[in-house]
Amino acid sequence: MKNRKNKITNLLKIGVLLFGISVLLWNCEEEEINNFKTPTNSKTPFETIPFKSVLEQEEFNEIAKVSKTEKYFKESFNNPKGIFSKSSSRKKSFEVIKKFVKKIKKENYTSYTFLIKRDKNIYQNSVFENLVVEKKNNKIKAFIIKYEPSLEYLHSKNLPFSGKLSVQKIDYDPSFLSKMQRECGWIETYTRRNCTVHGYNGVNIPGCNNYGKDSFVYSASYVCSDSGGGGTSFGSGGSSTGGGGGSKGGGSTTSPVYPCEDPIHGCDKMPWKQLANQLEITDQTQIDWVNDSANLLQVNALFNFGEANQWSNSVIAISQQIVSGLSNTNNLNLSFEENLAVKNKATEIFDIIAKNNFTNIDQFSLADQKTIAKNSLFIGLLPSVSSIIGNYWPKNAEQWAVIGDLFVQFLPELALGFIPGSSIVDVIKGLDKGDAVGVAFGIAGVIADVFGGTILGGLTKAVKIGKKVFTSFKLTYKFVTVVGKGLKAGLKVSLEGTTVILKKSGNEIARIANNVMTFNYSGFGGKIITNPNKTTTVIGRFDDLINPPGVKTIKDSSLYKYGENSGGINILDAPTGTWSIQLNMDWLNDAIQRGDIIRVVSNPLDNRNLFRLDSFGNITNQLTPFGMEVNRLNLAGYTFNPSTFEFIP
Numbered sequence: 176m177k178n179r180k181n182k183i184t185n186l187l188k189i190g191v192l193l194f195g196i197s198v199l200l201w202n203c204e205e206e207e208i209n210n211f212k213t214p215t216n217s218k219t220p221f222e223t224i225p226f227k228s229v230l231e232q233e234e235f236n237e238i239a240k241v242s243k244t245e246k247y248f249k250e251s252f253n254n255p256k257g258i259f260s261k262s263s264s265r266k267k268s269f270e271v272i273k274k275f276v277k278k279i280k281k282e283n284y285t286s287y288t289f290l291i292k293r294d295k296n297i298y299q300n301s302v303f304e305n306l307v308v309e310k311k312n313n314k315i316k317a318f319i320i321k322y323e324p325s326l327e328y329l330h331s332k333n334l335p336f337s338g339k340l341s342v343q344k345i346d347y348d349p350s351f352l353s354k355m356q357r358e359c360g361w362i363e364t365y366t367r368r369n370c371t372v373h374g375y376n377g378v379n380i381p382g383c384n385n386y387g388k389d390s391f392v393y394s395a396s397y398v399c400s401d402s403g404g405g406g407t408s409f410g411s412g413g414s415s416t417g418g419g420g421g422s423k424g425g426g427s428t429t430s431p432v433y434p435c436e437d438p439i440h441g442c443d444k445m446p447w448k449q450l451a452n453q454l455e456i457t458d459q460t461q462i463d464w465v466n467d468s469a470n471l472l473q474v475n476a477l478f479n480f481g482e483a484n485q486w487s488n489s490v491i492a493i494s495q496q497i498v499s500g501l502s503n504t505n506n507l508n509l510s511f512e513e514n515l516a517v518k519n520k521a522t523e524i525f526d527i528i529a530k531n532n533f534t535n536i537d538q539f540s541l542a543d544q545k546t547i548a549k550n551s552l553f554i555g556l557l558p559s560v561s562s563i564i565g566n567y568w569p570k571n572a573e574q575w576a577v578i579g580d581l582f583v584q585f586l587p588e589l590a591l592g593f594i595p596g597s598s599i600v601d602v603i604k605g606l607d608k609g610d611a612v613g614v615a616f617g618i619a620g621v622i623a624d625v626f627g628g629t630i631l632g633g634l635t636k637a638v639k640i641g642k643k644v645f646t647s648f649k650l651t652y653k654f655v656t657v658v659g660k661g662l663k664a665g666l667k668v669s670l671e672g673t674t675v676i677l678k679k680s681g682n683e684i685a686r687i688a689n690n691v692m693t694f695n696y697s698g699f700g701g702k703i704i705t706n707p708n709k710t711t712t713v714i715g716r717f718d719d720l721i722n723p724p725g726v727k728t729i730k731d732s733s734l735y736k737y738g739e740n741s742g743g744i745n746i747l748d749a750p751t752g753t754w755s756i757q758l759n760m761d762w763l764n765d766a767i768q769r770g771d772i773i774r775v776v777s778n779p780l781d782n783r784n785l786f787r788l789d790s791f792g793n794i795t796n797q798l799t800p801f802g803m804e805v806n807r808l809n810l811a812g813y814t815f816n817p818s819t820f821e822f823i824p
Contacts, residue, residue, distance in 0.1 A: 220281045221365060221391065221430055226273040226289075235287055238308045242317040244345060247271050247306070269293045269319070271306060277430040279365075285310045290432040291319070306345075307429050317345040320362070322431060340364070342398050359399040361426030365391045395426070450478045453486050454495050464502030473501065476525055479533045490536060492634035493551050497521050500554035509561055516612045517557060520550040536631070545623050548630045552619035555638030559645040560618075561611040567649045577659040581644040582618075584668050588640060643670050650675050653690050653707070653742050660733035677734065684732050690742060694734065698722045699778050700820030705742055712745045712766040714804045715777035716784055726776060738762075739769060756803065763804055767811055773822040779805045779815050 229235050230248065239245035248271055269291045277288040286309035293304070302324075308317045323339035340362065447465040456462055465474050477494045484490040500517045503509070509517075527543045536544065569575045622637060623630055630637060647670050651658045658677070662668070666677045666684060674688040685694045694703040699722040705711045713735075719725030729735055729746055737748040747762050749755075766773065777784045785802035786794045798806065805822075813822040 220279050222278045222280070223275050224278055226276055229276045229278070229287060234285055234310070235308075238285070238287070238310050238315050241315040242308055242345070244306070244308055244317045269304070269306070272432075275432065277432050279428050279430060281428070283312050284428065286427065286429055288429045288432050290434065303431075303434050305429065305432050307427065309427055311427070318427075319343045319345065320429065320431075337394065340396055340398055359397065361395055362398050363393055363395045363426060363428045365393040365428070365430045391430075447474050447478075450474055450481070450494070450498075453481055454491060454498060456498065458499075458502075461498050461502040465498060470501070473497075473521075473525065476528060476533070480528050480536075483533045484535055487536075489631035489634060492631065493524070493547060495635065496551045496555040496638060497524060500557070503558070509558065510611075513557060513561055513612055516616075517554050520553050524550050541627065544631065545627055548627075548634065549616075549619045549623040551634055552622060552630070552637060552641075553616050555634070556619055556641040557611060557615040559642045560615040563645055563649050563652075564611055567652045573659060574655050577655055577662065578644060578648055580659065580662040581647055581668060582640070584662065585640040585643055586622075586637075588636060646670060647675050651687050654687060654692055654734070657734045657736060657740075657743060658687075664731070664733040666732065666734075677732075679732070685734055692734070692743060694729065694732075694744065696728065696776060698724055698728075699776055700774065703744065703774055703776070705744060706772055707742045710740045710743065710745045710766070710769060710771040711774055712763075712771040713774050713776055714747075714763070714801060715775050716799065716801050719777045719784070721781060721783055722778060729776075738765065745771065754800075756800075759800055759803065760807060763807055767808075767824075770824075773808065773813065775815070775820055775822065777801055779822075780817075 236245070239248055247269070270293075272290040272292060274290070279286045279288075286307055289306045291304050291306045303322055305320045305322070306317065307320060309315070319342070321339075321341040321343070323341075325338035327337055342362070450456075451462055451465050456465065464470055477497065481490055481494060501521055524547050527539070527547060531539050531543065536547070539547070563569075569578065618641065626633075647668055648655070650670075650673060658666075658668075658675075661677055661684075666679050669676045669678065674686055676686045677684050683695050685692055687693075690707040692705045694705075696703050698719055699715070703711065703713065713726060713729060716725045717727050726746055729744060730748060735744040735746045735748070738745060745766065747754075747759060749758055779785065779801075782794050785799060785805060787797045787799055789795055808822045811824070813824050815821075816823050
């Protein structure tokens with residue numbers, strides 16, 4: 176009996192031992208890392224391809240269709256606002272980021288991995304998510320992997336992914352994410368080795384800490400889709416130069432798509448991100464340009480230049496013009512020659528910066544500073560100059576002079592000194608029609624010649640001034656002759672959005688918007704609003720003592736023409752000593768013949784305006800010039816409309 180008890184006890188001990196071993200082995204499998212290494216001559220199964228290219232692949236379209244995930248790709252590709260716009264009915268799903276896709280192709284296995292984001296949240300604490308769609312032995316499925324990197328991984332240049340990994344299946348019907356359904360399997364995560372240099376593949380750069388090592392490191396984990404928010408933790412792994420995978424027999428294989436494509440440094444520490452922050456870039460075209468790997472050398476050059484100069488205002492301004500210019504070189508508003516000129520001038524700046532070893536710009540030679548200033552101004556001014564090509568290009572020296580006078584108006588805002596408008600006109604007025612490159616470079620040259628390297632301190636403002644000049648010229652083009660006269664008469668121009676305001680001694684005289692001039696008349700009838708398609712002929716007392724000021728205030732502004740002036744104001748402006756009744760009537764008859772709008776600025780119903788007064792202030796029977804004009808209109812069948820202050824035929 177005792178022996179039997181001992182046998183039972185021993186069997187129980189063995190059973191417990193075997194059970195313990197089995198549990199230990201099971202736990203090891205849960206966290207097992209596959210350390211196999213494929214031959215170096217194997218073709219790599221990993222490929223990074225642009226989003227657009229993926230949409231053209233037949234196998235991908237098959238996988239997307241069967242997994243019913245194609246709507247995600249179509250929406251993220253066709254809707255620039257993503258699926259979280261107001262028109263979208265899905266508010267709790269996710270958006271596929273349409274940049275790069277990681278594809279893995281092995282025997283009987285293909286997977287595509289996409290970076291995704293939920294709502295409009297920015298990636299925080301280095302956590303990110305990928306959508307994986309795969310075809311394995313003709314079985315298709317889709318799931319989301321959530322990565323929560325460990326500190327060890329974030330601070331390392333050599334380790335494969337380590338941290339928490341969670342898997343969530345995609346519910347194929349409807350489009351929302353499904354409730355958790357338990358499904359377990361192996362996931363191998365391959366990570367390309369990086370270098371200490373931001374964004375570079377370290378194994379190909381001599382001198383890099385990873386030079387000559389295997390291209391990829393990987394880790395594997397057994398994960399269940401009902402693991403909740405905690406996920407499965409795993410760490411250290413093996414390495415691979417290509418091929419391989421599938422060691423767990425039927426598992427999934429992916430290569431994480433990281434935010435900003437940098438698993439080590441993260442978005443915020445990437446040079447392009449720091450450059451965008453320092454330059455305060457908000458324009459999406461410019462953000463895309465600095466984030467484009469094709470522009471890595473230029474971005475790094477600008478970043479290093481900014482760091483060397485402690486991001487001084489002048490260096491920020493130079494970089495802003497370069498980024499703005501180069502990011503818009505595919506702008507259809509610029510010609511091929513104009514885009515090429517921008518690239519060439521930017522290249523000259525990069526060459527000068529490199530020649531001076533990215534040192535402080537104050538240590539550059541005066542010639543180099545002047546060239547940088549001139550080229551930066553050119554890049555900044557060119558779009559504004561190009562905008563007037565065609566209908567708004569100056570047709571004569573008088574119109575070019577208006578551009579010169581506008582520069583005189585605005586350049587004092589730089590507080591750097593005075594530049595005569597005639598100098599600008601002398602440089603640009605003889606250029607061929609439509610030569611925006613020549614005009615922009617000519618203006619940039621004049622400004623750089625006058626101010627030298629000091630213009631770098633006001634570079635951004637100088638570019639804004641150029642934009643104001645050409646925008647004002649374009650907006651006032653219909654009135655360019657009278658505006659030119661007004662500027663010479665002492666009027667000042669200010670720009671408020673798409674409205675040009677002309678002032679004198681700080682008081683508004685007139686404003687121009689949508690090809691309509693509104694003259695700020697304070698007397699009878701109030702403001703004069705012109706018709707863009709007709710001449711507005713103004714009649715009234717020259718000096719209106721009853722309802723001042725009279726026609727004289729229009730003449731003093733110079734914002735008129737004598738005769739036909741479509742869209743503008745026409746007043747009788749006979750040279751001193753040449754006025755006659757015949758001259759006056761001929762002028763008015765021309766207005767009647769053209770069908771002008773006849774606007775009065777003196778009350779035609781007040782006889783004191785129509786008839787002369789004697790020395791005692793009594794009305795006589797002698798008509799004033801204004802009385803003669805009113806009489807002529809009455810004879811021509813016109814009647815006065817007191818609500819519009821116009822004579823109507």
